[in-house]
Every structure is written in structure tokens, then in C-alpha cells.
Amino acid sequence: MTHAGAGYVVSLLFLSLLTLDVEASDSRQPNGETVSVPVESIRCPAPCVCSYDYNDDYNVFCSSRNLSRVPELLPAGVRMLWLDGNNLTTMQSGAFKNLSALDFLNLQSNQLASLEQHALHGLKSLAHLNLERNVLKFLAPNTFLHTQSLVTLSLNNNYFAKIEDGLFSGLSNLWYLNLGWNSLMVLPNTVFHDLPNLRELVLAGNHLVYLHPSLFLSLAELKELDLSWNSLRGIKANVFSTLHKIQKLYLNHNQISTIAPRAFYGMKSLRWLNLSHNRLTSMFDDTFVGLSSLHVLRLYNNSLTSLRPRIFKDLQFLEELNIGHNKLKLLLERTFEGLGQLESLSLNHNYIQEIRLGAFSGLQNVAVMNLSGNCIKVLPEHSFKGLGKLHILHMENSCVSRIKPQMFSGLSSVRRLFLQRNEISIIEDQSFTELQSLLELDLSSNKLTQLSARTFMGLDSLFYLLLSSNQLQVISPEAFRPPQQLQWLDLSDNQLRSLPDDLFLTLTHLRYLNLQRNFLKSISVDFLLRHLPLQQLWLSNNSWDCSCSLKELRDFSLRNATVVPRVVQSISEGEDISTIIYTYNNITCVSPPEAFDQDLRDLSEEHFAACPST
Ligand SMILES: *[C@@H]1O[C@H](CO)[C@@H](O)[C@H](O)[C@H]1NC(C)=O
Ligand SMILES: *[C@@H]1O[C@H](CO)[C@@H](O)[C@H](O)[C@H]1NC(C)=O
Ligand SMILES: *[C@@H]1O[C@H](CO)[C@@H](O)[C@H](O)[C@H]1NC(C)=O
Ligand SMILES: *[C@@H]1O[C@H](CO)[C@@H](O)[C@H](O)[C@H]1NC(C)=O
Ligand SMILES: *[C@@H]1O[C@H](CO)[C@@H](O)[C@H](O)[C@H]1NC(C)=O
Ligand SMILES: *[C@@H]1O[C@H](CO)[C@@H](O)[C@H](O)[C@H]1NC(C)=O
Ligand SMILES: *[C@@H]1O[C@H](CO)[C@@H](O)[C@H](O)[C@H]1NC(C)=O
Ligand SMILES: *[C@@H]1O[C@H](CO)[C@@H](O)[C@H](O)[C@H]1NC(C)=O
Ligand SMILES: *[C@@H]1O[C@H](CO)[C@@H](O)[C@H](O)[C@H]1NC(C)=O
Numbered sequence: 001m002t003h004a005g006a007g008y009v010v011s012l013l014f015l016s017l018l019t020l021d022v023e024a025s026d027s028r029q030p031n032g033e034t035v036s037v038p039v040e041s042i043r044c045p046a047p048c049v050c051s052y053d054y055n056d057d058y059n060v061f062c063s064s065r066n067l068s069r070v071p072e073l074l075p076a077g078v079r080m081l082w083l084d085g086n087n088l089t090t091m092q093s094g095a096f097k098n099l100s101a102l103d104f105l106n107l108q109s110n111q112l113a114s115l116e117q118h119a120l121h122g123l124k125s126l127a128h129l130n131l132e133r134n135v136l137k138f139l140a141p142n143t144f145l146h147t148q149s150l151v152t153l154s155l156n157n158n159y160f161a162k163i164e165d166g167l168f169s170g171l172s173n174l175w176y177l178n179l180g181w182n183s184l185m186v187l188p189n190t191v192f193h194d195l196p197n198l199r200e201l202v203l204a205g206n207h208l209v210y211l212h213p214s215l216f217l218s219l220a221e222l223k224e225l226d227l228s229w230n231s232l233r234g235i236k237a238n239v240f241s242t243l244h245k246i247q248k249l250y251l252n253h254n255q256i257s258t259i260a261p262r263a264f265y266g267m268k269s270l271r272w273l274n275l276s277h278n279r280l281t282s283m284f285d286d287t288f289v290g291l292s293s294l295h296v297l298r299l300y301n302n303s304l305t306s307l308r309p310r311i312f313k314d315l316q317f318l319e320e321l322n323i324g325h326n327k328l329k330l331l332l333e334r335t336f337e338g339l340g341q342l343e344s345l346s347l348n349h350n351y352i353q354e355i356r357l358g359a360f361s362g363l364q365n366v367a368v369m370n371l372s373g374n375c376i377k378v379l380p381e382h383s384f385k386g387l388g389k390l391h392i393l394h395m396e397n398s399c400v401s402r403i404k405p406q407m408f409s410g411l412s413s414v415r416r417l418f419l420q421r422n423e424i425s426i427i428e429d430q431s432f433t434e435l436q437s438l439l440e441l442d443l444s445s446n447k448l449t450q451l452s453a454r455t456f457m458g459l460d461s462l463f464y465l466l467l468s469s470n471q472l473q474v475i476s477p478e479a480f481r482p483p484q485q486l487q488w489l490d491l492s493d494n495q496l497r498s499l500p501d502d503l504f505l506t507l508t509h510l511r512y513l514n515l516q517r518n519f520l521k522s523i524s525v526d527f528l529l530r531h532l533p534l535q536q537l538w539l540s541n542n543s544w545d546c547s548c549s550l551k552e553l554r555d556f557s558l559r560n561a562t563v564v565p566r567v568v569q570s571i572s573e574g575e576d577i578s579t580i581i582y583t584y585n586n587i588t589c590v591s592p593p594e595a596f597d598q599d600l601r602d603l604s605e606e607h608f609a610a611c612p613s614t
Helices: 003-017 022-027 526-530 548-559
Strands: 049-052 058-061 080-082 104-106 128-130 152-154 176-178 200-202 224-226 248-250 272-274 296-298 320-322 344-346 368-370 392-394 416-418 440-442 464-466 488-490 512-514 536-538 567-573 578-584 589-591
Touching: 526 548
Parallel strands: 058 080, 080 104, 104 128, 128 152, 152 176, 176 200, 200 224, 224 248, 248 272, 272 296, 296 320, 320 344, 344 368, 368 392, 392 416, 416 440, 440 464, 464 488, 488 512, 512 536
Antiparallel strands: 049 058, 567 578
């Protein structure tokens, strides 16, 4: 949001608070001084609304009044003038010539196709000029000759195909210049040479193909440069080298395929560099040399096929590195060396097949790592060693077929481990023993057939365990002995025919248990009777044998209808409509024949009359 935008909100607020009677203004004598503006000139022009703001500045609001010309008799002392959203098509010479006190002029969203040469004549004090969203194609070189106090100038969303050299000359107070979303293909080499105080320059959304080395040469105070959404093909050396104070550089959404070595050298204040959505295939050893303040580097959605070891070595303050959606196949040893402050590393959706031992060395502060959407075939033991601060590891959808001991060694701080949608058929015993801090483990949509007594050994803090959509047939009676803190267990969509009687007995914190869509005939309810915290038990789509063995389940379900609900309603928020979703929890009996297709809870007492009492 620009300065002008913030002012708009404030002014409107005051407008509604103190819509002053303008005729009364002659008696206003702030600080006992005489008001210098003659009464007759403070008349409010016809379709507009006028008011004093909290600074005692006189503001005229003529927004969206269908005006096709600037109202006459604007009071000479006016400080802010709003003419946005009208039907102005051209601006005549001298239109504002009496408004020497005007500070802010908003002309956005008109149909201005041209400004006559002296249109802005007289606006000696004008600091903020907003011309965005018009249909301007051209401005004469001396358009701003009489508005040398300008601080912000918005020319974005017009139809400029070229900018005259010298258009901005003399605007030595200009801080903010927005030329975004026009049709610029080239810029005169010296067009920005007279803007010694420019802080923010927006050139996004044009058709720029090439940046001349002298284009930004004199912008010594520039802090932010937005070149995104252009057609840049490459970045040459020295284009940015004098921008010593720049903090943010956006180059995303271009067609950049090459970056010269040391292209960013000299940008020693740069904190944020966005190179996402380009066509980079490779980078040099010294591509990032000199970026000693960089905090965020985005290389998302390029075509990088490899990363040289130590390519990021100069980025000692980098906190976020995103190389997702590239074509990396292999991570070599020492790739990320030097990134001692890195906290977030995204490598998702590459073609990574092999991770060499030592690839992640030096990343002692990484908290989040995303390796999802790869096809990792080679992951040596101890690959993650040294990542002592890692909290979240994404490895879903990555062709992992077997979990081995030492695979996750060193990850003593990991809280959440995402392994869903892989091809895991085997978890070797004690593979997770070092993950003492793990709270959430997602193994859903894999090919697991069994869980042994030692599969989850060491997971003493585990809270969520998701095992749905596997092929589980056998679960050891001791499988859930170690994760005693478990509160959420999802075993739905497996091939379980029976469960060991005491399987859940030690899970005294269990709140949610899902057994839907298995082949279960019966279940022991001892744990249900003992575990008060259980809040939801899902049982539908099994092969329930509704004979005596399920009598206790029936009694429990009837007594505790909220724990074993028949149906649960939830709301799914869509684009514009939200729909109610019903999730059924029918305990449909498959046998004996007289109970077939009935819900266990609907069977009568007589049906169980012959059962031994408990
Ligand atoms: C502007 O003109 C349009 C139709 O051209 C009309 O709907 C709208 O009410 C007018 N606005 C004002 C403020 O007169
Ligand atoms: C400027 O002020 C002069 C003298 O007060 C007046 O005659 C003229 O109409 C004003 N011009 C505009 C454009 O308001
Ligand atoms: C003025 O412009 C607005 C929006 O661009 C449009 O809706 C309106 O019809 C125009 N009014 C006239 C009188 O041309
Ligand atoms: C920077 O890149 C990301 C993608 O990594 C993109 O989503 C984002 O909009 C970009 N930021 C800016 C300010 O353009
Ligand atoms: C990557 O960029 C291309 C072209 O710029 C775009 O079509 C594609 O949708 C982007 N892919 C992602 C995942 O953002
Ligand atoms: C990591 O990948 C997952 C799945 O592809 C995605 O949902 C998530 O937003 C990614 N996170 C980051 C930080 O890239
Ligand atoms: C089930 O209902 C009984 C009796 O109403 C109650 O004592 C018990 O606490 C409930 N159990 C659970 C797990 O809510
Ligand atoms: C669950 O069972 C019901 C009735 O037996 C059947 O209509 C439904 O398709 C099943 N749902 C799934 C997901 O298998
Ligand atoms: C569950 O039972 C209800 C009746 O209680 C029935 O309307 C619904 O179709 C059943 N749903 C499934 C999936 O079996």
C-alpha cells in the first residue's frame, strides 16, 4: 500500500467524523491565528464534499462523480484533491494552476489518454500524484517540470510503451515511482539518472527484455526494485552493482535462463531475492557472491538440474531457501555448506533420486525441510545427521520403499514426519528409535502389511499416528506399547480381519480411533470401558459378526452415543457455497443371518438374550 492509499483511509474516517459546514470555516482560528484563506474561495465545488482533516488541511472529495472535467472554483488552499473514478479524458493546461498548496492529487481510474503539456502547472507543493489505471500512452518530457516536490508518482496500469528520456529529471525528492503493468519494452539508459532519492521502483508487469548496465547506476538510495512479470532473458554482470542499499529485488516471472557470474556483487544490503518462475538451468560457483545480507532466496519453478557444492557458501544469513519445482536429480555432498542460519529448505517436486552422505552438512539450524514429490532411491544411513534443530520433515510422495534403522538418525528434534503416499512396504525394527520428540507420524497410503512389536520403538512422545490406506493384516499385540501418549490413531482402509485383544489397552490417552473399512468381525471392548478420554470411535464398513461377542460393544455404543456416533455432520467451505457433509458410522452386521444388514445398535435385547452376562 502506498502512502497515498493509507491517507485515503484516514481522510475518509475523518470525513465521516467531522463533515464540517464549510461556511463556518471563516471562524476557525487555529492557535489564535487568523485564517489566511479568504472565505469566498473556500466554497466547496458542486458535486464534491469538502472537509478539514485533523491537520486543519482542507480536502476536497470528488471521487466517482461522473465528472468529465475538473470542477471549477477549487479553493486555493486545498491540500488534498480526490478526482479518482471519474470520466476525465484529458487534462487541460492550467487545470490546477491556482492550487499551489495542493499536496495530494488522486486521478486514478479515469479515462485519461493525455495530459496537456502544462496540465500540472502551478502544483508547486504537490507531493503525491496518482495517475494509475488510466489509458495514458505518452507523457511529454517536461510534464513534471512544475511539480518538483513530487515524492510519490504512480503511473502503473496505463498503456505506456515508452518513456521519454528526461521525463523524471529534476524530481530529486521522488521516493516512490510505479511504472508497473504498462507495455514497456525498453527504457532510455538514463531515464532514472536524476532520481537521487528514489527508494522504491516498480517496473513489474511490462515487456522488458534487457536491462542496460547503466539503467540503475545512480539509484544509490534504492531499497526495493520490482522487475517481476517481464520478459527478461538473462541478468548481466554490473546491472545491479551500485545498488548498495537495496533490500528487496523481485525478478520472478521472467524468462531468465542465465545469470552472469557475480551478477549480484555489490548488493550488500539485499535481504530478499526472488528468482522464482524463470528458466534457470544452472548457476555458477560465484552466482551469489557478495550477497552477505541475504535472508530469503527463492528459486522455485526453474529448470535447475544440479547444484554445485558450496554454491551458497556466501549466504551466511540466509534463512529461507526455496528450490522447489526444479529438475534436480542428485544432491552432492556439501551442497548447502555455509548456510548456518538457514531455517527453511524446500526441495519439493524435483527429480531427486540420490542424496549423498553429507549433502545436508552445515545446516545446523534448519527447522523445516521439504523433500516431498521426489523419487528418492538412494538415501544413505545418517543422511540427516547434524540436523539437530529439524522440526518438520516432509518426505511424502517420494518413492520411499523401505524404512531402515539409521535412516533418521540424528533427528532428535523432529516433531512431525510426513511419509504418506510412498511405497513403504517394510519398516525395519527400531527404525524410529532416535525420534524421541516425534509427535506426528503420517504413514498413510503406503504398502505396509504388518506392524511388529518394535516398529514404533522409541516414539515415546507420539501423539498422532496415521496408518490409513495401507495393506495391514497383522499387528503385533505389542505394536502400540511404546507410543503410550498416542491420542489419535487411524487404521482405516486396511485389511485387518482381527485385532489382538489387548492391542489398545496401554493407550490410555487415546481420544480418536478409526477402524473403518477393514474386515473386522469382532473387537474386544475392554479398552473402551477403561479409557475415559475416548471421544470418537469409527467402525463402519467392516464385516461385523453381531453375535454375543459384540454385545458389549452394542451396550457401550448405546450408552455412549457421542463416542460412537451414527452420523456426524461437518461443513465443507467451498468457493461460494458451503455444503454439509454427513459421515456415517454404521455398524452394519454381516452375520449371523438374522442380523444381516442391520445396525448392531438396532438389534433387540432378545437377540442377545442367550448370551452369557458380563
Ligand atoms: C454515474 O453514471 C452512472 C451511469 O452512467 C450512474 O449509474 C451513476 O449513478 C452516476 N453516479 C453519480 C454519482 O452520479
Ligand atoms: C484562478 O484564480 C483566478 C483569480 O482568483 C481566477 O480568475 C481563475 O478562474 C482561477 N482559475 C481556476 C482554474 O480556478
Ligand atoms: C463514467 O465512468 C464510469 C466508470 O468508468 C461509468 O460507469 C459511467 O457510465 C461513466 N459516466 C459517464 C457519464 O460517462
Ligand atoms: C516470490 O516467489 C514466490 C514463489 O516462490 C511467489 O509466490 C511470490 O509471489 C513472489 N513474491 C513476489 C513479491 O513477487
Ligand atoms: C512454472 O512456470 C510455468 C511458466 O512460467 C507455469 O506455466 C507453471 O504453472 C509453473 N509451475 C508451478 C508449479 O508453479
Ligand atoms: C512442502 O510440501 C508439501 C507437499 O508438497 C506442501 O504442502 C508444503 O506447502 C510444502 N512446504 C514448503 C515450506 O515448501
Ligand atoms: C459411557 O457412558 C457411561 C454411562 O453413561 C459413562 O459412565 C462413561 O463415562 C461413558 N464412557 C465414555 C468413554 O464416554
Ligand atoms: C460402506 O458400506 C456401505 C454399505 O455397506 C456401502 O454402501 C459403501 O459404499 C461403503 N463405503 C465404502 C467407502 O466402502
Ligand atoms: C447408514 O445408515 C443410515 C440409516 O441409519 C442409512 O440412511 C445410510 O444410508 C447408511 N449409510 C451407509 C454408508 O451405509
